[in-house]
Amino acid sequence: MQLNRINIKDISQIAKKIGILWVFFALSITIAILSPNFVKALNIITVFKQISMLGILAVGSTFVLISGGIDLSVGSIVALAGVCAAMFGGKDMNLPLFIPIIIAISVGGAIGFLNGVGVAYAKITPFIMTLGFMISVRGLALLLTNGKPIFGLNEGFMNISNAPLFRIGGVAVPNMILYFFIVVILMSIVLRFTVFGKWLYAVGGNEESARFSAINVKRVKLTVYTINGLLAGLCGVLMASRINSGDATVASNFALDAIAASVIGGVSLAGGVGTIWKTIFGALIIGVMQNGLQILGVSPFIQTIVQGLIIIIAVFFDSRTRSVQ
Amino acid sequence: MRRETLLRVYWVYIEEIIMKTVLHAEKIRKSFSGNEVLHNVDFTLMSGEIHALVGENGAGKSTLMKIFMGEYRPDSGIISINGKLENIQTPAQALSLGISMVHQELHYMPYLSIADYMYLGREPRNIFFLNRAKKIELTLEQLNNIGLEINPDNKMGQLTVSELQMIEIAKVISYGTKILILDEPTSSISETEVERLFEILKFLKSKGVSVIYISHRLEELNRIADTVTILRDGYRVITDKLSNLGRDKIINKMVGRKIEEIFPKRNMEFKDIFIEVKGLTKKDEFEDINISVKKGEVVGLAGLVGAGRTEVVTSIFGEKKVDKGHIYINGKQVKIDNAISAVKKRIAFVTEDRKLSGLNLIGSVKDNISSVILKETSQFGLLKLKEINKKVISMIEKLKIKINTDEQLVSSLSGGNQQKIVLSKWLLIQPDLFILDEPTRGIDVGAKIEVYKLIHELAVNGKAIILISSELPEIVSLCNRVYVLHEGKITGELTGNEITQEAIMNYASG
Numbered sequence: 001m002q003l004n005r006i007n008i009k010d011i012s013q014i015a016k017k018i019g020i021l022w023v024f025f026a027l028s029i030t031i032a033i034l035s036p037n038f039v040k041a042l043n044i045i046t047v048f049k050q051i052s053m054l055g056i057l058a059v060g061s062t063f064v065l066i067s068g069g070i071d072l073s074v075g076s077i078v079a080l081a082g083v084c085a086a087m088f089g090g091k092d093m094n095l096p097l098f099i100p101i102i103i104a105i106s107v108g109g110a111i112g113f114l115n116g117v118g119v120a121y122a123k124i125t126p127f128i129m130t131l132g133f134m135i136s137v138r139g140l141a142l143l144l145t146n147g148k149p150i151f152g153l154n155e156g157f158m159n160i161s162n163a164p165l166f167r168i169g170g171v172a173v174p175n176m177i178l179y180f181f182i183v184v185i186l187m188s189i190v191l192r193f194t195v196f197g198k199w200l201y202a203v204g205g206n207e208e209s210a211r212f213s214a215i216n217v218k219r220v221k222l223t224v225y226t227i228n229g230l231l232a233g234l235c236g237v238l239m240a241s242r243i244n245s246g247d248a249t250v251a252s253n254f255a256l257d258a259i260a261a262s263v264i265g266g267v268s269l270a271g272g273v274g275t276i277w278k279t280i281f282g283a284l285i286i287g288v289m290q291n292g293l294q295i296l297g298v299s300p301f302i303q304t305i306v307q308g309l310i311i312i313i314a315v316f317f318d319s320r321t322r323s324v325q
Numbered sequence: 326m327r328r329e330t331l332l333r334v335y336w337v338y339i340e341e342i343i344m345k346t347v348l349h350a351e352k353i354r355k356s357f358s359g360n361e362v363l364h365n366v367d368f369t370l371m372s373g374e375i376h377a378l379v380g381e382n383g384a385g386k387s388t389l390m391k392i393f394m395g396e397y398r399p400d401s402g403i404i405s406i407n408g409k410l411e412n413i414q415t416p417a418q419a420l421s422l423g424i425s426m427v428h429q430e431l432h433y434m435p436y437l438s439i440a441d442y443m444y445l446g447r448e449p450r451n452i453f454f455l456n457r458a459k460k461i462e463l464t465l466e467q468l469n470n471i472g473l474e475i476n477p478d479n480k481m482g483q484l485t486v487s488e489l490q491m492i493e494i495a496k497v498i499s500y501g502t503k504i505l506i507l508d509e510p511t512s513s514i515s516e517t518e519v520e521r522l523f524e525i526l527k528f529l530k531s532k533g534v535s536v537i538y539i540s541h542r543l544e545e546l547n548r549i550a551d552t553v554t555i556l557r558d559g560y561r562v563i564t565d566k567l568s569n570l571g572r573d574k575i576i577n578k579m580v581g582r583k584i585e586e587i588f589p590k591r592n593m594e595f596k597d598i599f600i601e602v603k604g605l606t607k608k609d610e611f612e613d614i615n616i617s618v619k620k621g622e623v624v625g626l627a628g629l630v631g632a633g634r635t636e637v638v639t640s641i642f643g644e645k646k647v648d649k650g651h652i653y654i655n656g657k658q659v660k661i662d663n664a665i666s667a668v669k670k671r672i673a674f675v676t677e678d679r680k681l682s683g684l685n686l687i688g689s690v691k692d693n694i695s696s697v698i699l700k701e702t703s704q705f706g707l708l709k710l711k712e713i714n715k716k717v718i719s720m721i722e723k724l725k726i727k728i729n730t731d732e733q734l735v736s737s738l739s740g741g742n743q744q745k746i747v748l749s750k751w752l753l754i755q756p757d758l759f760i761l762d763e764p765t766r767g768i769d770v771g772a773k774i775e776v777y778k779l780i781h782e783l784a785v786n787g788k789a790i791i792l793i794s795s796e797l798p799e800i801v802s803l804c805n806r807v808y809v810l811h812e813g814k815i816t817g818e819l820t821g822n823e824i825t826q827e828a829i830m831n832y833a834s835g
Contacts, residue, residue: 193710195703202696205685212644212682213696213750214668272687 020281031292038295041171051287052180055280056235057258059187060228062279065262067224068204068271069126074232075254076137081108081236083141086150086246089157097156104237105230111137112229116222141248150246161241176238188276204271260311261286334410345372347535348504353402355388362388366561375526375536377546380556381769386539390506394426395419423503427493435482440464442481443496467495471525487518506537511545515630523549543572595619599789600758605650610636611813618789625804626793627829632810634793635677638760642674643667673751677762683747684735691717691731694749720749741772759783762793797826809833
């Protein structure tokens with residue numbers, strides 16, 4: 001009996017480390033076999049397009065979750081940032097493109113900053129703080145657009161996300177994917193090679209111990225929510241560019257999707273555990289699964305059912321490994 | 326059954342009739358992944374005996390107890406209970422055989438009432454309906470048995486550590502336990518509570534209940550135990566009547582080293598005052614605390630549990646606000662607002678509860694050891710990995726921390742090694758003042774010795790040290806000067822030869 005217990009512990013630890021890769025490959029290969037269209041260049045680009053935004057948000061949510069917090073407001077921040085970008089991206093204004101981009105990111109950062117102030121200084125529990133903002137910020141976006149999407153944007157606006165970076169075999173790879181990779185690479189360097197990254201793990205692992213170790217817990221939390229806000233802001237402008245409008249109703253699922261991707265990627269909801277690359281594979285699994293089920297003509301409702309189940313299974317393995325420790 | 330086993334069974338049977346052996350274990354072997362942790366260990370427990378089990382962490386005490394409790398199965402060896410050979414496969418079976426254990430760290434459900442907890446799973450019923458009145462009545466009876474006057478409707482979460490322990494003992498007694506295993510029962514309770522515990526144990530003894538008492542506190546054993554068994558590295562080294570063994574001999578057998586090595590001698594000359602605390606006051610916690618520590622001096626803070634020692638040092642470290650008071654470092658008044666500020670002033674604080682506030686249990690050894698010096702060893706926010714590695718390795722070597730790899734999780738280490746990690750992280754910032762709050766709590770004698778040597782070395786190198794310890798021999802042997810606290814006030818200050826256990830206890834009781 002004792003021997004069996006050790007085996008399960010070993011297996012789930014190894015599974016945790018590389019399991020995600022196996023799941024991803026198993027999934028991809030299965031779908032590829034079932035439908036050869038899957039591996040065509042156009043389809044692969046589509047998958048990456050679909051997870052570009054999810055990926056950026058998942059990176060941010062990984063940071064927040066590792067620090068022991070949670071951010072439910074990212075979807076609303078995306079909408080608000082997109083609306084703000086559209087407000088300054090109109091044909092009539094004809095401002096250089098970097099202005100709406102900077103504004104969107106700044107708005108995102110500002111909301112994130114406020115989240116951070118509430119959590120770190122007012123000691124409001126993150127779930128509640130970001131839930132409140134999720135609702136209010138959405139309201140603010142709707143207020144700014146008066147409920148109607150903003151159209152008539154600058155010609156170049158669409159290019160922010162969609163302009164082809166280069167072509168592979170005749171298929172265009174849009175800018176979005178570049179932004180995605182830049183964010184992923186940059187943020188994974190921050191998480192692994194900076195002092196701030198180590199502080200995130202320390203605060204998430206044991207906040208009290210981190211405080212006694214002279215780590216500025218308040219500032220760490222403030223920073224992480226601000227970063228998440230900035231990333232959501234970036235995502236907002238990418239979204240607005242993609243749909244070529246400022247729409248206050250978009251991205252309502254984004255927060256949960258981002259958290260789901262992180263959790264599938266092994267980030268613990270209790271904090272202190274997780275890496276960027278595994279989260280990206282979590283996002284890829286979601287993307288591949290959505291894409292595969294689409295290609296196979298499966299109802300989008302079934303996609304949603306399966307996605308929920310995957311999250312449950314991933315969290316099950318997470319809690320199992322934690323409690324064994 | 327083989328002839329040998331038959332003969333053994335007869336012998337144990339005879340033992341049981343004549344000498345009332347309640348538990349007899351013979352030639353117990355146990356290995357984990359090829360590592361043998363118990364080598365042919367014998368253990369005998371008589372009816373009504375209080376049998377102390379002593380040994381360093383890793384000596385095999387908890388493995389042996391887990392075998393008795395049915396959590397592990399021995400690779401070979403026999404166990405007999407009341408003369409009958411038993412194969413203890415599950416904890417439920419152990420319980421039914423009358424064996425139960427009260428752990429060092431008690432798990433309980435804070436929102437249950439005492440009565441609910443006591444009769445969980447066996448609630449008295451009136452046919453179908455729960456008989457609450459009966460449950461309260463039975464609970465009161467159990468509480469009376471052990472002399473605990475407390476309302477059975479109180480919630481478990483409201484109880485002190487000592488009360489929780491008493492309830493746990495009462496609960497297992499109500500199950501009719503005949504063999505009670507206590508794991509470090511006195512590590513978190515006050516002197517008076519220890520007395521109360523010992524009264525209960527004596528009562529149990531009179532009723533024929535046997536106790537296996539695991540403790541690192543050798544002074545207490547003299548007061549309560551009849552016999553002592555010493556384990557070392559998985560071997561049973563000796564079992565003897567306590568009266569035949571003295572403290573020095575016990576330590577010697579546990580560790581294989583002599584007592585002189587345990588408390589190193591120090592010189593007594595000190596020069597400058599490093600830190601001075603004047604008039605520190607916090608309502609309901611401590612009042613008018615005046616403390617000074619010179620460079621190279623080891624100053625002890627003694628007192629009963631709840632006297633306010635931890636509160637005082639936490640305030641000095643800046644993690645507790647005070648109403649009044651000033652702190653002076655090297656003669657200049659300073660303001661210490663939080664841990665960050667304290668560390669800037671070169672103060673280190675090894676907290677009382679390493680699991681709560683000293684370690685990130687899900688972090689690696691490397692991350693924990695480097696956690697305080699991260700900012701120092703960085704450039705533009707980027708970690709200087711090579712330098713961190715070097716520093717971490719130097720600490721692991723210096724304190725002889727036993728690990729497989731520095732990426733290992735801290736939760737997998739023994740108490741002694743965990744404490745060494747906490748000490749390492751502070752040593753790396755090379756502080757001028759070391760505050761140590763119960764630095765040897767829950768660690769084995771071997772590790773304790775290394776902590777004492779470290780304290781000595783720090784003092785010799787001119788560091789100022791404030792030491793809080795509930796183990797009086799530590800205070801007496803290590804400190805140059807001792808402040809004694811009682812209910813938040815300093816009741817006495819002892820220097821040099823004035824420092825004795827009696828003097829401390831005197832002041833500590835008011």
